[in-house]
Amino acid sequence: MNPTIKDVAKHANVSIATVSRIVNGLPGYSEETKKKVQRSIEALGYQPNAIARGLINKRTQTIGVLFPDVSGMLSSEVLEGVENAAHDGGFSVIVCNTTSSGKRTVKYLRLLQEKRVDGIIFASEDVKEEYYKIFQEMKVPVVLVSTASPKYDLPFVRVNDFDGAFQATEYLIRKGHKEIGMIGGSDEDPIAGVPRMQGFQKALESNGLSFTENHITKNEGYRFQNGKESLPSLLKKLPGMTALFAASDEMAIGAMSAAHQLGIKVPEELSIIGYDNLKIAEMCYPPLTTVSQPLKDMGQTSGEMLVSLIKGEQQEAKSRYMPFSIVERQSVSDFHDK
Amino acid sequence: MNPTIKDVAKHANVSIATVSRIVNGLPGYSEETKKKVQRSIEALGYQPNAIARGLINKRTQTIGVLFPDVSGMLSSEVLEGVENAAHDGGFSVIVCNTTSSGKRTVKYLRLLQEKRVDGIIFASEDVKEEYYKIFQEMKVPVVLVSTASPKYDLPFVRVNDFDGAFQATEYLIRKGHKEIGMIGGSDEDPIAGVPRMQGFQKALESNGLSFTENHITKNEGYRFQNGKESLPSLLKKLPGMTALFAASDEMAIGAMSAAHQLGIKVPEELSIIGYDNLKIAEMCYPPLTTVSQPLKDMGQTSGEMLVSLIKGEQQEAKSRYMPFSIVERQSVSDFHDK
């Protein structure tokens, strides 16, 4: 067994109360006893038991983070930021991989409830009523990252997707492109799906370009395969297309891959702009021009927000729209030159 | 406050012991009281407190996982497997991002000790004496994944790197290449550095090919940039090179990127084989031929091993070498054709 506070007390010939005070830096003892106790702690290799502490303090110093896909490149970067902020604030983080399954999400939420985590970060998914009920039951702060909830009043940290998509599209327009297509998400997805498609449409219309159903190929997911499969169909619907906006970097790179196979040169014959700025964006060929979301920062910010909410430094956190920017690499060409 | 077992007992007019029995599925009560208690649990929305449980059982049902770089693509995939196995076994996982810093690692280890985790998974790094001492103090099972320890007797789950490198190199040789270079790691790295370089050297020598210092460019890291910067220097040392083996996929893709910039066609003029089989391997262009490590599986296996060690289903876990394979994509050409 590990030594307990009792053992230390005995070894130092003081009461456990005194040891507790010293360990926790509370006032109420002489310098001398402090020295003595510290020597005992050292000698026995005493480590306070966080479980016992948690039981009494009602604070576990741990938070839970839920991702639809922990191994996704987007999640990993966000996680890094969250973990960093949590650690700096004195918290540990329990990761939960929901695989976008409602059942699993609920299971995890219950688990986190039993484990008495002090707060929750919920990433990249829509907050269902079921989840929200549990949040309320748990009575712990929750912050959303890379998502938001129209229905429930929950603080979020994200990028304005409508604006991001709008600007990505305008960037293409400024480069002289007139026939622009989009590889988009789903109409069912209120987070990354709808707003990005709306931003795209609005940018076209605002610039006097026509927009039709044929300008977008929709997808259930945002993965490489989705992008790869979307290019041919988009090309069929929009034969004159000289540039495209993909709702995610993975999709953009999928489209790039399809283009290579079809013998279409990027960016000479087809310009592509992505969304996310994942690490792969600069690794692919040609390096991908894309809308950069500050993923790690978003994780960090949401982590800090949660920590400060837990510590009670603020009652209501104000949501944060994080700045995005367009990172110019080499997948978009200037159509004016042609 | 959340309702406690006491509240349930009162509400159901039974003792807390009875509630405890029912909640834990132990024998000793009539069907009738069970129904009654379950209704009370339902009515109050009672959730057992895992902290109180942990204090008494000396089991927290959580494990700690340490990664040098959580957001790395390798780590993320391993993490997914670990999390999955842990969850299936009834455990939660606390992630720790050590950033390869000894100080941070020790800090995390101490934290995990205070939190009384039931076991530890240590990934992709060398086990320093300092760490090992803490492992022993903690008296919890530890399993290594994607690494191993020559000095200490710790079970591991990994791929035989020497063999992987050997076969990757022989693959190139079978394709008719005779001037083969390598972008390697560091001599200081006993895990991924040395064995992969030795495997490379051995393959060359076993096949009657000469090996010199000039055949390898060494690196401190295994990242995209390292690979990108290594290609020019390797090319200078080995001008006739027609193929190269990179000690990681990131490096391979970095080399590919450099090749594109230098106007060297892959695989027509230069064949490249990587190591890892990350998700990006099939996303880049041309898709990367590489040595596939079953990353998610390795995580899963190490997680299962740890769980079974914790549950005491086995005393000493036997380490596992996981099978690897060469995934043929399009970055290697047959030199016989030329």
Next chain:
DNA sequence: ATGAAAGCGCTAACAC
């Protein structure tokens, strides 16, 4: 400055 003692919410003997 220091100690005794009452819990935190639960499990596990041990009684009845």
Next chain:
DNA sequence: GTGTTAGCGCTTTCAT
């Protein structure tokens, strides 16, 4: 079949 009780390791009054 059910209840009583003694802790698990700690923090925190309240005395002294």
